[in-house]
Amino acid sequence: MAQALNISNASPRGDSQRHLSVSTSPTAAFQSPLSSFGGALAQRGNPKQLKPFNTQDIKILLLENVNQSGRDILTAQGYQVEALKTSLPEDQLIEKIRDVHVIGIRSKTKLNEKVLKEAKNLLVIGCFCIGTNQVNLDYAARHGIAVFNSPFANSRSVAELVIAEIITLARQLGDRSNEMHRGTWNKVSNKCWEIRGKTLGIVGYGHIGSQLSVLAEAMGMNVIYYDVVSLMALGTARQVPTLQTLLNEADFVTLHVPELPETKNLISAAQLAEMKDGSYLINASRGTVVDIPALINAMRSGKIAGAALDVFPTEPRANGDYFNNELNSWGEDLRSVNNIILTPHIGGSTEEAQRAIGIEVGDALVRYINQGVTIGSVNMPEVTLRSLTAEADYARIIFIHQNVPGVLRRVNEILGEHNVDKQISDSRGDCAYLMADVSNVQTSDLRDILESLEALSSRIATRVLY
Numbered sequence: 001m002a003q004a005l006n007i008s009n010a011s012p013r014g015d016s017q018r019h020l021s022v023s024t025s026p027t028a029a030f031q032s033p034l035s036s037f038g039g040a041l042a043q044r045g046n047p048k049q050l051k052p053f054n055t056q057d058i059k060i061l062l063l064e065n066v067n068q069s070g071r072d073i074l075t076a077q078g079y080q081v082e083a084l085k086t087s088l089p090e091d092q093l094i095e096k097i098r099d100v101h102v103i104g105i106r107s108k109t110k111l112n113e114k115v116l117k118e119a120k121n122l123l124v125i126g127c128f129c130i131g132t133n134q135v136n137l138d139y140a141a142r143h144g145i146a147v148f149n150s151p152f153a154n155s156r157s158v159a160e161l162v163i164a165e166i167i168t169l170a171r172q173l174g175d176r177s178n179e180m181h182r183g184t185w186n187k188v189s190n191k192c193w194e195i196r197g198k199t200l201g202i203v204g205y206g207h208i209g210s211q212l213s214v215l216a217e218a219m220g221m222n223v224i225y226y227d228v229v230s231l232m233a234l235g236t237a238r239q240v241p242t243l244q245t246l247l248n249e250a251d252f253v254t255l256h257v258p259e260l261p262e263t264k265n266l267i268s269a270a271q272l273a274e275m276k277d278g279s280y281l282i283n284a285s286r287g288t289v290v291d292i293p294a295l296i297n298a299m300r301s302g303k304i305a306g307a308a309l310d311v312f313p314t315e316p317r318a319n320g321d322y323f324n325n326e327l328n329s330w331g332e333d334l335r336s337v338n339n340i341i342l343t344p345h346i347g348g349s350t351e352e353a354q355r356a357i358g359i360e361v362g363d364a365l366v367r368y369i370n371q372g373v374t375i376g377s378v379n380m381p382e383v384t385l386r387s388l389t390a391e392a393d394y395a396r397i398i399f400i401h402q403n404v405p406g407v408l409r410r411v412n413e414i415l416g417e418h419n420v421d422k423q424i425s426d427s428r429g430d431c432a433y434l435m436a437d438v439s440n441v442q443t444s445d446l447r448d449i450l451e452s453l454e455a456l457s458s459r460i461a462t463r464v465l466y
C-alpha cells in the first residue's frame with residue numbers, strides 16, 4: 001500500500017506552518033522520499049486510488065451528533081473518528097481542534113477566527129447541515145481549509161414542518177393541547193381558521209421556500225414570495241417586488257433566508273407593523289432574522305395572532321440545557337405568549353434528512369481527503385479531474401495559493417519540466433486552487449516539485465497525492 005502524504009500549509013503571512021507526512025505520523029514533517037510511491041495500488045487498467053497515506057493517521061472530530069451514516073463512511077476509510085453528541089465550549093473546542101485534520105459540525109459549533117487560528121493541522125470542515133454561517137469561510141479559504149455542506153438534503157423536512165405549523169397556528173393547536181395537558185377542556189372556534197384560500201408569503205424562495213410553495217398550493221393556499229433575486233415561480237405562485245408588499249398581503253409570513261448582515265432583524269417592529277392585523281409569523285431560518293422583543297410586543301398587542309420559532313439568536317449547546325433568561329434576556333417573556341410554537345431547531349431533524357446529510361457530507365470529505373476534489377465546497381473554487389490512470393509513476397499535485405497575478409506562470413515553470421497530463425485551476429475571491437496530474441515522475445522529482453512550490457510566496461497549502 002502506498003503510504004506517504006505530504007501536506008504542508010502555511011498562512012500567507014507565514015505565521016503558521018503545517019506539515020503532514022503520514023507514513024508515520026500526521027504531524028511529522030516531510031523529510032524523506034515517498035518510499036512506497038507507485039506501490040501495490042497502481043494496477044494497470046484500473047483507475048488509480050489516490051490514497052497515498054495511512055488512512056488511520058487521519059484524525060476526525062465529529063460534534064453535535066452527526067448521523068451514523070456519515071460516521072460509517074469515515075470510519076470505513078480507516079480514519080480515526082471521534083464522535084461527540086454535543087458541541088463543545090470554546091476552550092475545549094480549541095484544545096481538540098489543534099490535533100485534528102478534519103472537523104464535522106452542525107449549526108451550533110462556531111468555527112470563528114479565534115478557533116481556526118489554533119487549527120494548525122486542519123484540512124477540511126464538514127458542515128453536516130445547510131447553513132454555513134457558523135464558520136468563518138473567508139478565513140478558512142485564506143488558510144487552505146475547504147468547507148463542505150449539504151445544500152438541500154433537509155429542505156423537504158423544513159417545508160413539511162412549516163406546513164404543520166401553519167395549520168397548528170391557524171387552529172391554535174398548541175394552546176389547546178397545553179390546556180388539555182393541564183386538565184382544562186376549552187372548546188373554542190373563535191379566531192380559528194381553515195388555511196384554504198389564505199395567502200402564504202414566503203421570504204426567500206430558495207430550496208426550502210420553493211418546496212414549501214408547492215406544498216402550500218396543494219393545501220389550497222395562495223402563494224406570494226419575495227426574494228432579492230428574480231426567480232421562476234412554481235405553480236401559480238407570484239413574486240412580489242418588495243418585502244413590504246409581501247407583508248401587506250400575506251396572512252402567514254414565513255422566513256427562509258440565510259443569516260447575513262442584511263438579514264439581521266429583517267423582521268423588526270417596522271415590518272411587524274406592516275403585516276396584516278391578526279396575521280402569523282414563522283421563522284425556521286436563523287434566529288438573528290427576527291427581532292424577538294419586537295415580536296413579543298406585536299403578539300401581546302394582538303397585531304400578530306400567532307408565531308412559530310424554530311431558531312433563536314442564542315441556542316443551548318446540548319439537549320437538557322435550559323431555555324431561559326440567562327440564554328436570551330427575553331426567554332421567559334417569549335414562553336409566556338399565547339399561540340406561539342417554540343421548537344429546538346428541529347426543522348431539518350428527520351431520519352431521512354440526517355441520513356442523507358451524513359452520506360453527502362461524508363462522501364465529500366472522503367473525496368477531498370483522498371483525491372483533493374473540491375466539488376461542492378462553499379469557500380473554495382470547485383475543481384475536479386478525472387481519476388488518475390493506474391500507472392505507477394503518476395502523482396496529483398495540489399497547490400492552494402493566493403489569487404494574485406503571476407502565480408500560474410511560476411507554477412508552470414516548476415511543473416513544465418515534467419509531463420503534465422492534465423491540469424485545472426480556478427479561483428474564488430482571494431483563494432485559487434490548482435490541481436495537476438503528472439506522469440513519469442520519480443520520488444526525487446516529487447520532492448523537488450514540492451520544495452519549489454513551497455518556496456513560492458503565494459503558497460497557502462501544497463499536497464501531493466499518488
Ligand SMILES: NC(=O)c1ccc[n+]([C@@H]2O[C@H](COP(=O)([O-])OP(=O)(O)OC[C@H]3O[C@@H](n4cnc5c(N)ncnc54)[C@H](O)[C@@H]3O)[C@@H](O)[C@H]2O)c1
Binds near residue numbers: 205228256258
Ligand atoms: N430550521 C432548520 O433546521 C433549518 C434547516 C435548513 C436550513 N435552515 C436555514 O434556512 C435557510 C434557507 O435555506 P435554503 O436551503 O432555502 O437556502 P437557499 O440558499 O436555497 O435560499 C435562500 C434564498 O434567500 C434569498 N435571500 C437572501 N437574502 C435575502 C433577503 N435579504 N431577502 C429576501 N431573500 C433573500 C436568496 O436569494 C435565496 O433564494 C438556510 O440558510 C438556513 O439558515 C434552517
Ligand SMILES: O=C(O)CC[C@@H](O)C(=O)O
Binds near residue numbers: 108128131132345
Ligand atoms: O442540524 C442542525 O444543527 C442545523 C439544521 C439547519 O439549520 C441547517 O442549517 O441545515
